[in-house]
Amino acid sequence: MNGTRNDGNRSAFSRWSLLTFVCCLAVGGALSGPGSALPGVASAQTPDVVPANTVMLYQHQNFGGAKLEGFTDVEEYKDLTKMTMSGSTNWNDKVSSVKIGKDACLMAYQDINFKGSMTRYIGNGSSQRNEPVLPNSWNDRISSFKVKGRGNCQ
Numbered sequence: 001m002n003g004t005r006n007d008g009n010r011s012a013f014s015r016w017s018l019l020t021f022v023c024c025l026a027v028g029g030a031l032s033g034p035g036s037a038l039p040g041v042a043s044a045q046t047p048d049v050v051p052a053n054t055v056m057l058y059q060h061q062n063f064g065g066a067k068l069e070g071f072t073d074v075e076e077y078k079d080l081t082k083m084t085m086s087g088s089t090n091w092n093d094k095v096s097s098v099k100i101g102k103d104a105c106l107m108a109y110q111d112i113n114f115k116g117s118m119t120r121y122i123g124n125g126s127s128q129r130n131e132p133v134l135p136n137s138w139n140d141r142i143s144s145f146k147v148k149g150r151g152n153c154q
């Protein structure tokens with residue numbers, strides 16, 4: 001029965017293709033290096049593209065180290081001492097660079113519960129805003145933040 005044999009051949013071929021595909025995925029993952037496969041760890045090789053209404057906060061300057069995505073109107077960013085970065089460390093006074101989606105606004109505060117000095121990073125409406133270094137001594141200072149739409153940054 002030719003039909004049956006052909007089906008069998010096609011099935012074997014499909015299995016082989018799948019095996020090859022999975023194999024290459026595994027090799028590719030190994031080649032991309034340690035760390036890049038871990039959630040919350042930035043990869044220098046693949047710069048983040050931030051959705052229009054979100055922000056991304058980074059542990060180190062130039063978008064390095066752990067990263068924390070911030071979504072519009074989420075209240076949990078009121079106390080970064082309670083937001084885990086990795087292991088027993090938290091995000092309080094850790095942020096050193098940020099990316100701002102084109103339609104987003106970041107309001108970052110020196111203290112928890114949106115208190116103390118505040119600085120704004122407003123999206124420009126046309127493209128992602130990247131701030132590899134936080135100016136005016138805001139490095140390792142942010143303890144709470146809000147994400148808003150760029151037209152509602154208050």
Ligand SMILES: [Ca+2]
Pocket residue numbers: 092093109110111112140141142143
């Ligand atoms: Ca602080």
